[in-house]
Amino acid sequence: MSINYKKELEDAARKMILVHKPKTLIQLIVRMIVHKVRVRHAGILLYEPKLNSYILSVSRGKLGLKIPTGYLRIDPDNAMIRFFMNKDNNRYLDGGAVIYSKINALLKNKYLLRKHRDLKETLTSLETQMNLLEVVICIPSYFQDKLLGVLLLGKKISGRNFCRKELDFFIALAHDVAMAIRNAQLFEQLQGQIERNKRLFIETTKALATTIDAKDHYTHGHTERVTQISMKITRRLINACRIDVDSGFLDDVNISALLHDIGKIGISENILNKKGLLNDEERRKINEHPLIGAAILEPIEELKRSIEGVKYHHERFDGTGYPEGLKGANIPLISSIIAVADSYDAMTTNRPYRPALTRKQAIDEIRRGNGVQFHPVVAKTIIELHSEGRL
Amino acid sequence: MSINYKKELEDAARKMILVHKPKTLIQLIVRMIVHKVRVRHAGILLYEPKLNSYILSVSRGKLGLKIPTGYLRIDPDNAMIRFFMNKDNNRYLDGGAVIYSKINALLKNKYLLRKHRDLKETLTSLETQMNLLEVVICIPSYFQDKLLGVLLLGKKISGRNFCRKELDFFIALAHDVAMAIRNAQLFEQLQGQIERNKRLFIETTKALATTIDAKDHYTHGHTERVTQISMKITRRLINACRIDVDSGFLDDVNISALLHDIGKIGISENILNKKGLLNDEERRKINEHPLIGAAILEPIEELKRSIEGVKYHHERFDGTGYPEGLKGANIPLISSIIAVADSYDAMTTNRPYRPALTRKQAIDEIRRGNGVQFHPVVAKTIIELHSEGRL
Numbered sequence: 001m002s003i004n005y006k007k008e009l010e011d012a013a014r015k016m017i018l019v020h021k022p023k024t025l026i027q028l029i030v031r032m033i034v035h036k037v038r039v040r041h042a043g044i045l046l047y048e049p050k051l052n053s054y055i056l057s058v059s060r061g062k063l064g065l066k067i068p069t070g071y072l073r074i075d076p077d078n079a080m081i082r083f084f085m086n087k088d089n090n091r092y093l094d095g096g097a098v099i100y101s102k103i104n105a106l107l108k109n110k111y112l113l114r115k116h117r118d119l120k121e122t123l124t125s126l127e128t129q130m131n132l133l134e135v136v137i138c139i140p141s142y143f144q145d146k147l148l149g150v151l152l153l154g155k156k157i158s159g160r161n162f163c164r165k166e167l168d169f170f171i172a173l174a175h176d177v178a179m180a181i182r183n184a185q186l187f188e189q190l191q192g193q194i195e196r197n198k199r200l201f202i203e204t205t206k207a208l209a210t211t212i213d214a215k216d217h218y219t220h221g222h223t224e225r226v227t228q229i230s231m232k233i234t235r236r237l238i239n240a241c242r243i244d245v246d247s248g249f250l251d252d253v254n255i256s257a258l259l260h261d262i263g264k265i266g267i268s269e270n271i272l273n274k275k276g277l278l279n280d281e282e283r284r285k286i287n288e289h290p291l292i293g294a295a296i297l298e299p300i301e302e303l304k305r306s307i308e309g310v311k312y313h314h315e316r317f318d319g320t321g322y323p324e325g326l327k328g329a330n331i332p333l334i335s336s337i338i339a340v341a342d343s344y345d346a347m348t349t350n351r352p353y354r355p356a357l358t359r360k361q362a363i364d365e366i367r368r369g370n371g372v373q374f375h376p377v378v379a380k381t382i383i384e385l386h387s388e389g390r391l
Numbered sequence: 392m393s394i395n396y397k398k399e400l401e402d403a404a405r406k407m408i409l410v411h412k413p414k415t416l417i418q419l420i421v422r423m424i425v426h427k428v429r430v431r432h433a434g435i436l437l438y439e440p441k442l443n444s445y446i447l448s449v450s451r452g453k454l455g456l457k458i459p460t461g462y463l464r465i466d467p468d469n470a471m472i473r474f475f476m477n478k479d480n481n482r483y484l485d486g487g488a489v490i491y492s493k494i495n496a497l498l499k500n501k502y503l504l505r506k507h508r509d510l511k512e513t514l515t516s517l518e519t520q521m522n523l524l525e526v527v528i529c530i531p532s533y534f535q536d537k538l539l540g541v542l543l544l545g546k547k548i549s550g551r552n553f554c555r556k557e558l559d560f561f562i563a564l565a566h567d568v569a570m571a572i573r574n575a576q577l578f579e580q581l582q583g584q585i586e587r588n589k590r591l592f593i594e595t596t597k598a599l600a601t602t603i604d605a606k607d608h609y610t611h612g613h614t615e616r617v618t619q620i621s622m623k624i625t626r627r628l629i630n631a632c633r634i635d636v637d638s639g640f641l642d643d644v645n646i647s648a649l650l651h652d653i654g655k656i657g658i659s660e661n662i663l664n665k666k667g668l669l670n671d672e673e674r675r676k677i678n679e680h681p682l683i684g685a686a687i688l689e690p691i692e693e694l695k696r697s698i699e700g701v702k703y704h705h706e707r708f709d710g711t712g713y714p715e716g717l718k719g720a721n722i723p724l725i726s727s728i729i730a731v732a733d734s735y736d737a738m739t740t741n742r743p744y745r746p747a748l749t750r751k752q753a754i755d756e757i758r759r760g761n762g763v764q765f766h767p768v769v770a771k772t773i774i775e776l777h778s779e780g781r782l
Binding site for chain 2 (some may be wrong): 030046183186187190191192194195197198199200201203204205207208209210211212214215255265267268269296297299300302303
């Protein structure tokens with residue numbers, strides 16, 4: 001069966017541009033080579049910046065033959081890598097490819113070896129490496145003079161030699177692969193940066209929120225615990241398909257729970273840390289903290305939903321909460337989640353006016369407040385988590 | 392001159408994969424078409440998700456001919472767009488392209504027009520639109536059944552018709568362009584997300600820092616002003632090549648300046664807001680704020696340099712500052728920048744124990760403290776900013 005190499009190349013290039021994971025991309029390519037060109041096995045050595053090494057991805061091929069293992073990671077000082085890194089060695093390449101039989105022939109050319117003093121060692125190392133990997137063709141891929149990777153090919157299943165047309169196909173393919181990999185690596189970098197930035201944002205918010213939390217001497221560690229419980233409830237709500245939310249909801253719960261008491265920064269330490277009961281005026285002051293917190297964050301458009309969580313985490317399901325006395329479904333879900341987590345943690349820690357309840361007692365309180373103080377579905381979820389010992 | 396279309400396609404595909412700005416990519420393509428194929432002009436209508444419109448990018452071509460302006464933005468209900476959105480209309484495409492002369496011929500086919508009732512209106516609208524844009528070929532590009540864009544071609548400069556080979560080239564090109572654009576749009580999306588996340592991080596940090604700042608009644612707006620001045624100094628230091636820093640330095644200064652007084656959260660309001668002079672014990676307490684601030688942020692690996700800014704912003708160049716009495720070059724640059732900005736703002740605002748200095752008086756103080764309290768290069772820079780009226 002004859003192959004339309006031009007068409008294969010174009011198809012491959014089109015597929016490549018849409019694959020943004022280097023690993024998936026390489027699997028796609030080596031599988032394609034092994035199946036279309038019928039070689040015993042194929043592999044790609046790909047530079048991995050994080051490891052400063054070349055990593056080998058292989059396809060076993062139809063006959064189950066494969067490049068020997070133990071070469072999964074290859075350092076930049078490996079003979080083959082050094083050979084391709086030195087662009088002077090390109091004169092030993094056959095239009096872009098190293099062919100085992102040609103290297104072998106060069107090593108028998110005594111005139112040439114005498115003329116170039118280090119050549120024998122260089123070519124012998126390369127030949128040894130190709131032997132070890134059982135490959136007969138190596139094609140380097142460069143991006144802006146940097147060796148991105150090497151395409152490795154075993155023998156053809158038919159036992160015949162590769163023809164020029166096939167070599168040209170592989171050389172063009174290796175070039176396209178280099179571009180596609182570069183593209184995919186850029187994607188991975190960007191996605192990694194997004195992840196790092198997100199972590200930085202969460203960590204910094206956590207550090208600041210925890211600090212503000214610390215001003216209230218009676219609630220040590222409260223913010224972190226409420227955040228953890230809120231996240232557990234939310235994950236369960238999502239996994240059990242009890243709520244239908246977008247992909248950003250869990251992150252918003254995270255931020256909102258971290259910041260739910262941020263408004264306490266606006267309340268005097270003397271009130272926050274008062275021993276004994278608060279008078280009406282002091283109680284009124286303390287009850288302002290959800291509104292103060294929402295006002296602090298209000299300019300930040302992206303935090304819209306998290307701000308709702310902060311603002312309404314003291315609303316009650318029956319409409320007797322504050323600041324607005326919202327009722328039932330009018331209370332944003334994010335606030336209902338934080339409200340339950342907040343109450344549970346408040347009940348299970350010591351307060352100036354009463355000792356801590358046990359976990360079981362707190363859950364009983366939530367059960368009693370189900371549909372009165374608490375959102376029924378959220379209350380049900382924390383009760384489940386408790387009965388499974390996951391709280 | 393005959394063109395190797397296959398080679399042009401491959402070259403184009405290789406270039407495309409590395410261009411990650413849709414606009415640049417389109418300019419590259421239309422310029423290539425106009426120059427290589429010698430058409431009067433070429434254009435690409437590209438779907439812009441943010442606007443829910445198709446935006447026209449054109450190349451004037453060698454003869455200065457161009458698609459008339461006023462069509463820069465085309466709504467999805469435009470006749471041409473609707474024509475291509477309806478996949479049933481693909482039967483009027485010539486192997487993937489709409490050819491003006493063919494449409495014209497169809498409109499003269501009375502038998503056909505009688506058979507398909509809406510056809511006359513559909514084709515007439517399309518013909519009118521092609522006339523308006525002065526194009527003779529339109530090629531739609533789809534990605535997963537969504538119309539990504541339309542490639543538009545004017546007449547050939549030679550006046551001849553396009554041959555099949557040329558049409559096939561354009562059709563393949565349009566397909567590759569669609570993929571590359573999709574790729575570029577994904578890149579833009581990721582980069583946009585990075586920008587948004589960064590802004591979110593800065594804004595949230597600012598909101599929290601400003602709030603903590605507000606606990607100290609005498610320093611209203613201090614954090615924001617110190618941040619602005621620190622940024623101005625840093626930009627000048629970088630632009631005047633007085634410092635050699637990596638690309639993240641300015642962001643780190645931003646965060647560090649926002650958080651420089653964060654440690655005050657750990658100091659009692661009674662000390663912070665005391666009227667009159669502080670006693671030794673109170674002074675000692677206040678001087679702990681850089682260490683408290685650094686301790687709050689310490690777990691956050693990515694903030695390493697910003698934390699140094701917080702920790703050492705009360706060090707003095709002569710080694711008589713706190714908390715460690717670091718001297719000269721041992722003080723991190725980021726701290727030296729914040730130190731100067733902090734002092735300048737403190738001097739130019741009212742304090743309980745003294746009224747504000749004028750800007751000029753404050754700058755004179757900095758000049759006097761140059762090399763004693765302040766880092767010489769940083770001091771020099773704020774003095775320059777002041778004399779240029781940029782402070």
